[in-house]
Amino acid sequence: MPRPKEFDEEQALDAAMRTFWVNGYEATSTEDLCRATGLGRSSIYNTFSSKHELFKRSLVRYTELMTTNQLALLDDETRTARDRVHALFDAIIAGEVENRRDERGIGCLTVNTTVELAARDPEAAALVARDQQRRLDSLEAVIRVGQRDGQFTSRRSPAELARFLNAVIAGLRVAGQGGADIPTLKAIADTALEAL
Template sequence: MARPKQFDEDRAVDAAMRAFWTAGYEGTSTQDLCTATGLGRSSIYNTFSSKRDLFERALRRYMAEKNSGTFAVLDGPGSAKDKVHALFRQVIDAPHEDPLGCLVVNATVEMGPRDTGIAGLLKLDQERRLHALTAMITAGQRTGELDKSRAATDLAQFVIAAIGGMRVAARGGAGKETLEGIANTALSCL
């Protein structure tokens, strides 16, 4: 008879997410995952089948958490510029307990070129955020708040790139003042 699981699988995925977010896929060893989750190797492999499987689950968890905040802003009240500013503030005011940077950006650079499954997951995530941002920007263009001379999709891509760049800058040591400067410059381009 198989022994029942004695751990919270969601907590283990959260802990693994933070480990991968901090060190990347290749930089996170199985021992690092054991330490982060408090699980033994056999529990990790019996539950998640592979490091790659655990990484994908952690990436999906990260996307769900970050996207819920993004979509709450985009679907909430306020002008289009206020919403973009709020998205930038999410980067500037990221919780201190969060690792620096962005797991999606890290995975895009590290895994995207060599893992078609992860690349597909990242593409779907990008398309979902792009669609939502494009719709919000289109609405802002209709009201005259945002520049109509540029395609809404181009502006949405710019916002996504600015957010990703801000996360990379933060990981590289940029402080709040620098991130605010990037955000203010980006806002002036809309």
């Protein structure tokens, strides 16, 4: 009996997510969100309650899309540990490249959120922390495999190396946003791989 929505909620969420991703939370106005999604204010508030709620859903969606894809690369047991980590770096760099604006990457929404919001938005911080834990778990597992197979020779613990890789990934993102070119990003990733 109710009137159906004229738009696809998931599609609108993707548009909102991308806007937050590119502009950040504070610099994104509700009007920006209207323009990006093509919806009116009423539809947005009716569907997503508030800007903050919409941001949280955007963040969740981002991690569902991105992290899930990336962890699939790490968990691919048909490949060696080194190949998996390499594939992850390649995917990250490829993402940075295809999302360039004015010679700069747009980074990673979870990194951006950590920097912009984590200190004063506990909910956002919790979502990012949860995502990070998933990533660390997968990284640790693949490093363990690589150590068992003798591919990774560092004597450091898998947990430490996972943290290290995660930091390098964040650093890659920041470097991309700073305007580093692809060969530079590849060199950073390769150097990190050699540290394992």
